[in-house]
Amino acid sequence: xxxxxxxxxxxxxxxxxxxxxxxxxxxxxxxxxxxxxxxxxxxxxxxxxxxxxxxxxxxxxxxxxxxxxxxxxxxxxxxxxxxxxxxxxxxxxxxxxxxxxxxxxxxxxxxxxxxxxxxxxxxxxxxxxxxxxxxxxxxx
Amino acid sequence: xxxxxxxxxxxxxxxxxxxxxxxxxxxxxxxxxxxxxxxxxxxxxxxxxxxxxxxxxxxxxxxxxxxxxxxxxxxxxxxxxxxxxxxxxxxxxxxxxxxxxxxxxxxxxxxxxxxxxxxxxxxxxxxxxxxxxxxxxxxxxxxxxxxxxxxxxxxxxxxxxxxxxxxxxxxxxxxxxxxx
Numbered sequence: 001x002x003x004x005x006x007x008x009x010x011x012x013x014x015x016x017x018x019x020x021x022x023x024x025x026x027x028x029x030x031x032x033x034x035x036x037x038x039x040x041x042x043x044x045x046x047x048x049x050x051x052x053x054x055x056x057x058x059x060x061x062x063x064x065x066x067x068x069x070x071x072x073x074x075x076x077x078x079x080x081x082x083x084x085x086x087x088x089x090x091x092x093x094x095x096x097x098x099x100x101x102x103x104x105x106x107x108x109x110x111x112x113x114x115x116x117x118x119x120x121x122x123x124x125x126x127x128x129x130x131x132x133x134x135x136x137x138x139x140x
Numbered sequence: 141x142x143x144x145x146x147x148x149x150x151x152x153x154x155x156x157x158x159x160x161x162x163x164x165x166x167x168x169x170x171x172x173x174x175x176x177x178x179x180x181x182x183x184x185x186x187x188x189x190x191x192x193x194x195x196x197x198x199x200x201x202x203x204x205x206x207x208x209x210x211x212x213x214x215x216x217x218x219x220x221x222x223x224x225x226x227x228x229x230x231x232x233x234x235x236x237x238x239x240x241x242x243x244x245x246x247x248x249x250x251x252x253x254x255x256x257x258x259x260x261x262x263x264x265x266x267x268x269x270x271x272x273x274x275x276x277x278x279x280x281x282x283x284x285x286x287x288x289x290x291x292x293x294x295x296x297x298x299x300x301x302x303x304x305x306x307x308x309x310x311x312x313x314x315x316x317x318x319x320x
Contacts, residue, residue, distance in 0.1 A: 027297035030304070034293045054293035110299065113231035117277040124234060129195040130221065131238045131252055138188065139174040 001085060010078050017085045019098055024061040024090040027110070028053060038067065061090035195238075200224070219255040221262070228261075230268035230300050233275050240266055244278040261305055268300040 002008050002016035028036065036053040056063050065088050073079045087098060116124070133139075173188040202208055202223035210225060228235055239252055239262050246263045254262065269275050271294075273287030288295050 025297055027299045030298065030300055033296050033298060052293070054296055057296060113272070113274055113299075114233070115273070116233040116237055116275045119234065124237070125194075126198070127234045128200045129198040129238055130200060130224065130226075130235060132195045132199050133172055133193055134251055134253065135172060137172055137251055139172075139191075 001082075010082070013085075017087055017098075019094060019102065020065060020086065020088045021092055021094060022090075023065045023088050024057075026057075026064065028064075033057075038063075062088040219253065219258055221254055221258040228265065229302055230265045230272065231274065233269055236262065236266050236269050237275055237278060239263075240275070240278055242278065243280045244270055244275060264305045265302065268302075272298055272300065 001018065002014040005014055005016070007014055033054040034052055037050040038053065038056050039048070039050055041048045053064060066083075066086070069086055070079065070083055073082065172191055172193050174191050176187050176189050178185050178187070201220060202210075202225075208225075210223070226235070230236070239247055241247060244266075246266050249256070249259045252259060252262075266275075270279070273290075276283070276285055276287060279285065284290070287297075
């Protein structure tokens with residue numbers, strides 16, 4: 001966006017863009033994947049469709065991020081031009097010319113949780129225990 | 141004659157069945173056991189072997205911690221999880237995995253020894269962790285072991301909010317406007 005530059009003006013293209021990678025791996029809260037619906041209307045009678053978030057994500061893994069950013073912006077004429085400065089990629093493959101100009105990184109807000117099978121077995125065994133089996137318990 | 145026949149039948153029944161009926165005992169005769177299967181020739185021997193619990197040395201209890209400050213209003217007789225006052229999230233798989241069986245199923249309350257509230261809370265968090273695919277090695281044998289191979293919406297990543305566990309009522313979007 002280039003908002004830190006003294007020459008910044010929304011209608012001035014100073015070459016700064018935001019690159020978003022790994023949009024395929026986004027996480028939604030709770031059962032949002034099946035509860036969230038995206039509305040679209042073709043303009044014709046009976047042309048309304050509601051597509052669930054997981055169906056949208058199956059079809060285009062960048063669409064949910066794109067719509068979320070689009071909705072968070074002010075609905076003025078500049079919105080569609082500002083959206084042009086957001087580049088979203090479903091995985092880590094970014095074109096070389098985009099990657100060369102990356103200068104900074106915005107860290108993710110929510111850390112990716114560690115899976116139990118990715119923790120070494122020895123560490124799991126030595127982790128302090130809270131629950132102990134009762135005396136008449138049979139292992140399974 | 142009929143009385144004699146009935147007593148004869150009951151006597152025979154007792155003689156046959158008494159050997160198979162297991163005698164009840166109220167003492168804690170059974171200890172922590174592991175079922176071991178081995179084959180001796182053509183016979184399969186299933187044996188329950190007494191084993192010491194591997195957890196006793198690593199066990200953490202609130203009464204053993206000296207400088208543990210409990211928040212005000214906590215009742216004196218609480219279960220061990222309430223007494224510890226840990227803020228467990230659904231991503232803390234190292235804690236949650238202690239409460240599940242090897243197939244990822246939550247253990248019942250008579251085994252975990254938790255209070256009702258904690259049992260409910262931890263059970264919900266276990267299911268949250270399972271849905272998020274964090275305890276994929278603790279699943280039934282027919283599970284595909286890879287969250288990305290799941291069907292439909294289940295293959296995408298999700299996270300959970302623990303404050304929703306005891307939320308009795310989910311407020312409708314316009315409810316806060318009515319109360320003004």
